[in-house]
Amino acid sequence: MAHSPSLPDRPRLDLDPDMSDTERLEALREHFAEILQVHDELTEQLDSAGSRRDELRTEADRLERENEALKTSSLYIATVEELSDGEAIVKQHGNNQEVLTELPPSMEEDLTAGDRVAVNDSFGIQTILDGETDARAQAMEVDESPDVTYGDIGGIDEQIREVREAVEEPLINPEKFREAGIEPPSGVLLYGPPGTGKTMLAKAVANETDATFIKMAGSELVRKFIGEGSRLVRDLFELATEREPAIIFIDEIDAIAAKRTESKTSGDAEVQRTMMQLLSEMDGFEARGEVRIIAATNRFDMLDRAILRPGRFDRLIEVPEPDFDGREQILRIHTRGMNLADDVDFTELAGETEGHSGAEMASIATEAGMFAIREDRTDVRMSDFEAAIEKLEEDSAGDPITSPGYVDYAY
Numbered sequence: 309m310a311h312s313p314s315l316p317d318r319p320r321l322d323l324d325p326d327m328s329d330t331e332r333l334e335a336l337r338e339h340f341a342e343i344l345q346v347h348d349e350l351t352e353q354l355d356s357a358g359s360r361r362d363e364l365r366t367e368a369d370r371l372e373r374e375n376e377a378l379k380t381s382s383l384y385i386a387t388v389e390e391l392s393d394g395e396a397i398v399k400q401h402g403n404n405q406e407v408l409t410e411l412p413p414s415m416e417e418d419l420t421a422g423d424r425v426a427v428n429d430s431f432g433i434q435t436i437l438d439g440e441t442d443a444r445a446q447a448m449e450v451d452e453s454p455d456v457t458y459g460d461i462g463g464i465d466e467q468i469r470e471v472r473e474a475v476e477e478p479l480i481n482p483e484k485f486r487e488a489g490i491e492p493p494s495g496v497l498l499y500g501p502p503g504t505g506k507t508m509l510a511k512a513v514a515n516e517t518d519a520t521f522i523k524m525a526g527s528e529l530v531r532k533f534i535g536e537g538s539r540l541v542r543d544l545f546e547l548a549t550e551r552e553p554a555i556i557f558i559d560e561i562d563a564i565a566a567k568r569t570e571s572k573t574s575g576d577a578e579v580q581r582t583m584m585q586l587l588s589e590m591d592g593f594e595a596r597g598e599v600r601i602i603a604a605t606n607r608f609d610m611l612d613r614a615i616l617r618p619g620r621f622d623r624l625i626e627v628p629e630p631d632f633d634g635r636e637q638i639l640r641i642h643t644r645g646m647n648l649a650d651d652v653d654f655t656e657l658a659g660e661t662e663g664h665s666g667a668e669m670a671s672i673a674t675e676a677g678m679f680a681i682r683e684d685r686t687d688v689r690m691s692d693f694e695a696a697i698e699k700l701e702e703d704s705a706g707d708p709i710t711s712p713g714y715v716d717y718a719y
């Protein structure tokens with residue numbers, strides 16, 4: 309904080325009774341001059357205090373605006389663990405951080421331990437969530453306008469064409485199908501190894517058709533929302549109908565639609581109920597208008613064939629690992645914004661990355677950029693890409709899931 313400047317000393321007037329009139333006059337003149345000087349100094353201090361006040365006012369306005377923005381920004385989800393005397397211990401979901409927070413008086417009566425609440429950055433409780441809103445919000449990722457385009461996806465042009473034909477056409481030109489007297493595919497299943505662009509494809513279709521993208525992960529339904537699976541599947545289709553045109557994307561569908569014999573959770577009636585709900589939603593699908601459904605799996609071999617019957621996921625599209633040209637294209641896409649040195653040779657890099665997925669090609673590009681930054685350079689060189697490939701191979705050597713040779717699925 310700035311200190312206030314000290315005030316000038318008050319001028320003293322010392323008049324000696326023995327002074328002559330001339331001396332008195334001189335002393336008075338001097339005193340007057342001193343008073344004028346003090347006056348000037350005080351005026352100057354007043355001016356600078358005035359401008360400091362203006363500065364503080366601007367700062368206060370800015371803080372107020374920031375405060376408003378904070379109040380309206382995103383909230384975190386937490387669970388109330390204990391309540392006592394106007395205070396509560398809440399535990400934030402995700403990072404499990406526990407915090408003691410003061411209760412707003414208006415909420416004291418309504419809150420009980422175990423309630424789920426929305427808290428702001430300073431853990432102030434903003435609202436009490438009902439269970440339904442909370443699970444729905446957590447289980448589904450809703451994106452009104454995803455920004456992925458077909459141009460961002462490399463090496464799977466044929467798959468893009470097939471998805472456009474099966475999902476985009478029926479949404480944009482439904483009359484074409486009516487006139488030709490054919491039913492568009494009900495659901496599209498994308499299958500293939502991890503990180504090959506399946507999610508990107510679904511997002512790009514939503515973008516291209518101005519549809520809302522609604523994603524649900526099968527594995528989360530089984531792991532996180534035990535007992536809520538079938539209700540959430542119903543909610544998923546309900547939400548899509550509310551937001552149509554919409555693309556429903558069910559990732560890792562094998563988690564809820566595995567063959568009984570192979571599923572680890574085969575005995576789990578809950579998983580079975582979730583799958584039955586999905587099938588019944590899909591069977592009543594035609595009436596739903598502008599909603600299209602895409603699912604993805606890395607484990608095609610595990611799927612219960614019931615979900616592949618006509619009227620359900622009846623268009624299967626394999627999304628394989630990128631080939632030589634695909635890897636080159638993906639690298640080009642992910643280095644579009646980079647400052648590349650002249651020696652970067654994409655063809656050579658594509659040759660050195662056999663067996664790597666699209667996601668791995670993307671991480672090679674990012675890692676190469678990091679190597680350049682670490683060396684304080686702004687251009688990314690061939691040697692950075694080579695170091696990035698080496699790092700990726702070292703990192704995945706001990707990890708059978710991401711290592712290039714992983715072929716645990718059979719089609």
Ligand SMILES: Nc1ncnc2c1ncn2[C@@H]1O[C@H](COP(=O)(O)OP(=O)(O)OP(=O)(O)O)[C@@H](O)[C@H]1O
Pocket residue numbers: 460461462463464501502503504505506507508509559604605606638641665666667668670
């Ligand atoms: N064909 C591709 N073209 C460009 N980038 C790609 C491609 N495939 C993967 N990527 C990169 O990898 C990331 C992950 O890809 P995506 O989520 O689409 O894979 P996925 O097939 O859905 O994987 P998973 O089966 O693990 O869910 C993308 O965000 C993108 O950066």
